[in-house]
Amino acid sequence: EDQVTQSPEALRLQEGESSSLNCSYTVSGLRGLFWYRQDPGKGPEFLFTLYSAGEEKEKERLKATLTKKESFLHITAPKPEDSATYLCAVRSSMEYGNKLVFGAGTILRVKS
Amino acid sequence: EPEVTQTPSHQVTQMGQEVILRCVPISNHLYFYWYRQILGQKVEFLVSFYNNEISEKSEIFDDQFSVERPDGSNFTLKIRSTKLEDSAMYFCASSKRQGNQPQHFGDGTRLSIL
Numbered sequence: 700e701d702q703v704t705q706s707p708e709a710l711r712l713q714e715g716e717s718s719s720l721n722c723s724y725t726v727s728g729l730r731g732l733f734w735y736r737q738d739p740g741k742g743p744e745f746l747f748t749l750y751s752a753g754e755e756k757e758k759e760r761l762k763a764t765l766t767k768k769e770s771f772l773h774i775t776a777p778k779p780e781d782s783a784t785y786l787c788a789v790r791s792s793m794e795y796g797n798k799l800v801f802g803a804g805t806i807l808r809v810k811s
Numbered sequence: 812e813p814e815v816t817q818t819p820s821h822q823v824t825q826m827g828q829e830v831i832l833r834c835v836p837i838s839n840h841l842y843f844y845w846y847r848q849i850l851g852q853k854v855e856f857l858v859s860f861y862n863n864e865i866s867e868k869s870e871i872f873d874d875q876f877s878v879e880r881p882d883g884s885n886f887t888l889k890i891r892s893t894k895l896e897d898s899a900m901y902f903c904a905s906s907k908r909q910g911n912q913p914q915h916f917g918d919g920t921r922l923s924i925l
Contacts (some may be wrong), residue, residue, distance in 0.1 A: 733913060733914075735916075740918050741918050741919070742815075742817075742916035742918045742919050743854065743902070743916045744916070744918075745913045745914070745915055746908060748913055763921050786854065788854075790823045797842055797844070797859055797867075797906060797914065798859060798867055798869070799846075799854075800856070801853050801854040801855070801916060802853065803852075803853050804853075805913075808851075810904070
């Protein structure tokens, strides 16, 4: 069974204090790893898709990387508006459809 | 930027009643999904839908659940006889096609069963 584990559960940063979020996964053949941002009371907002080990994607202060067992979401010089829950999800090659399996998320709080 | 819209934002229903949650996916998307998130828990897959039929469903999606695309724009989730444990946020999502295309989510319907 596909599994996704995210750490830490919660992270508090000062504005400008860079850090990384971790997503470890176990799947029967990875067909995509997805990062989403979720604000309170809202749906997940798509950030990145990563397909293969070594791949990197960047968007503003966020950079996602992928290895064969885990992905990292690096946040450089975060601002208070980066506060949100960051979700990682995987799609397995063993599944016919497009089912995403989500991790529990990391709650990020950035204080000014 | 086009987005997935869901109505209502909050639905309160008595246990045992039927409820229909509505979604308008992004217009050029072909694949549609329902997920749910019980308070404090992970987002869980319910069902995927393509070409007017279910392409995959989870164990959660039992005979009490059904989905429908009644016209060219709407996608609905029906729960026939609601239970207390059906209380959750229900998210609709859509994607352009299969493969590694990202799924785009609506802001959800909060379903409260009394």
